[in-house]
Amino acid sequence: MKILVINAGSSSLKYQLIDMKNELVLAKGIAERIGMDQSLIKHKSVGKDKFEFKTIIKTHLDALKLVLDALTSSVHGVIADMSEVSAVGHRVAHGGETFSMGTLINDKVLKVIHDNIVLAPLHNPANIMGIEACMRIMPNTPMVAVFDTAFHQSMPKESFMYALPYEYYEKYGIRRYGFHGTSHKYVAQRAAFLIGKDISSLNIISCHLGNGASIAAVKTGKSIDTSMGFTPLEGLPMGTRCGSIDPAIVSFLIEKENFDTKQINNVLNKSSGMLGVSGISGDFRDLEAAAALDNKRAKLAIEMFSYSIKKYIGAYSAALGGVDCLIFTAGIGENSLMVRKLSCCGLDFIGIKIDNEKNNSIDEILCNEGIISTSDSAVKVLVIPTNEELMIARETAALI
Numbered sequence: 001m002k003i004l005v006i007n008a009g010s011s012s013l014k015y016q017l018i019d020m021k022n023e024l025v026l027a028k029g030i031a032e033r034i035g036m037d038q039s040l041i042k043h044k045s046v047g048k049d050k051f052e053f054k055t056i057i058k059t060h061l062d063a064l065k066l067v068l069d070a071l072t073s074s075v076h077g078v079i080a081d082m083s084e085v086s087a088v089g090h091r092v093a094h095g096g097e098t099f100s101m102g103t104l105i106n107d108k109v110l111k112v113i114h115d116n117i118v119l120a121p122l123h124n125p126a127n128i129m130g131i132e133a134c135m136r137i138m139p140n141t142p143m144v145a146v147f148d149t150a151f152h153q154s155m156p157k158e159s160f161m162y163a164l165p166y167e168y169y170e171k172y173g174i175r176r177y178g179f180h181g182t183s184h185k186y187v188a189q190r191a192a193f194l195i196g197k198d199i200s201s202l203n204i205i206s207c208h209l210g211n212g213a214s215i216a217a218v219k220t221g222k223s224i225d226t227s228m229g230f231t232p233l234e235g236l237p238m239g240t241r242c243g244s245i246d247p248a249i250v251s252f253l254i255e256k257e258n259f260d261t262k263q264i265n266n267v268l269n270k271s272s273g274m275l276g277v278s279g280i281s282g283d284f285r286d287l288e289a290a291a292a293l294d295n296k297r298a299k300l301a302i303e304m305f306s307y308s309i310k311k312y313i314g315a316y317s318a319a320l321g322g323v324d325c326l327i328f329t330a331g332i333g334e335n336s337l338m339v340r341k342l343s344c345c346g347l348d349f350i351g352i353k354i355d356n357e358k359n360n361s362i363d364e365i366l367c368n369e370g371i372i373s374t375s376d377s378a379v380k381v382l383v384i385p386t387n388e389e390l391m392i393a394r395e396t397a398a399l400i
């Protein structure tokens with residue numbers, strides 16, 4: 001069975017074609033700058049050369065046609081025609097309170113994704129464009145939506161409610177939803193597999209540390225709490241997002257700087273976080289390079305990020321009633337030995353002990369996957385490359 005995974009953003013469309021027999025990625029790529037000038041498609045098929053092709057891509061439908069051409073091309077392709085694709089799995093940002101798992105897309109499901117635009121105004125419309133393009137070109141192929149929020153729907157009410165007047169939850173759905181659910185679910189399952197335990201017996205803390213970063217507490221395979229909230233702004237400080245701050249700062253800044261809602265949102269989402277603190281960059285590679293040259297604010301940004309992770313590890317150990325596994329994933333989690341080391345430092349009291357040698361060499365020796373804790377560490381600390389596409393493909397295959 002071959003599954004096409006689609007991740008449609010506002011100006012891009014990423015895709016992977018996965019053969020579920022051996023979970024092999026047959027082809028993957030991205031159509032970029034959709035609706036802009038200089039749009040292009042980058043494509044790579046297994047065992048074949050990469051290719052890049054600049055062309056006009058006005059809409060997601062145009063992009064998808066190019067993707068299908070690439071997949072079936074006699075030179076770059078991997079399938080003879082699209083009938084070989086059993087189903088399409090779509091990454092969808094927000095499923096609100098309706099979806100706690102992936103679901104087959106029909107008119108009703110599409111309407112709920114539409115209704116949730118209010119909760120994810122940047123992401124859900126792009127996801128819908130991807131779904132509608134696929135439905136037009138492949139009307140007889142089953143489509144599945146896999147939601148970033150779904151995994152966290154198992155949170156109990158005391159985790160997901162905010163202490164605001166209850167009517168705002170009822171009127172506007174203001175509550176913690178959490179994001180990166182597909183990633184947290186994948187790495188939690190993978191960790192259980194790697195340590196040879198049943199996930200139903202484990203308390204897991206999963207740290208997805210990319211440009212956007214979130215931490216999840218996973219008990220018996222289910223999310224019971226997570227750091228992102230009503231939007232992906234809450235929780236850890238991130239590349240350019242402030243993370244959790246005293247909410248009174250918002251009205252204070254609005255008054256002092258005369259900001260309107262758009263301007264204050266821009267400050268909180270785009271010029272805060274690692275970028276705001278360092279004044280250099282929101283990208284961790286730049287920060288580490290600057291910190292190595294003794295840049296004080298770059299060092300401070302890294303320390304703030306790592307300290308915040310440590311606090312969540314402490315809090316979620318308490319929420320879970322102890323922890324068996326701690327996982328680092330995504331760009332920073334998979335690559336920054338400094339962040340892993342700083343955020344675990346001093347946590348021996350809850351049984352977390354990192355082996356410095358393993359932490360330093362995991363990328364070279366184990367292709368970024370494996371255990372980096374000492375053999376006497378009560379908590380297994382793992383680095384696991386996330387694979388949201390594979391998780392989406394697995395859920396899609398299971399559903400059809």
Ligand code: ADP
Binds near residue numbers: 288
């Ligand atoms: P997203 O998917 O949220 O855009 P990624 O998971 O791709 O984010 O992670 C991007 C982050 O990972 C960036 O801050 C980048 O600097 C960081 N990163 C990637 N490679 C390295 C590395 N080798 N060392 C340190 N940080 C890295």
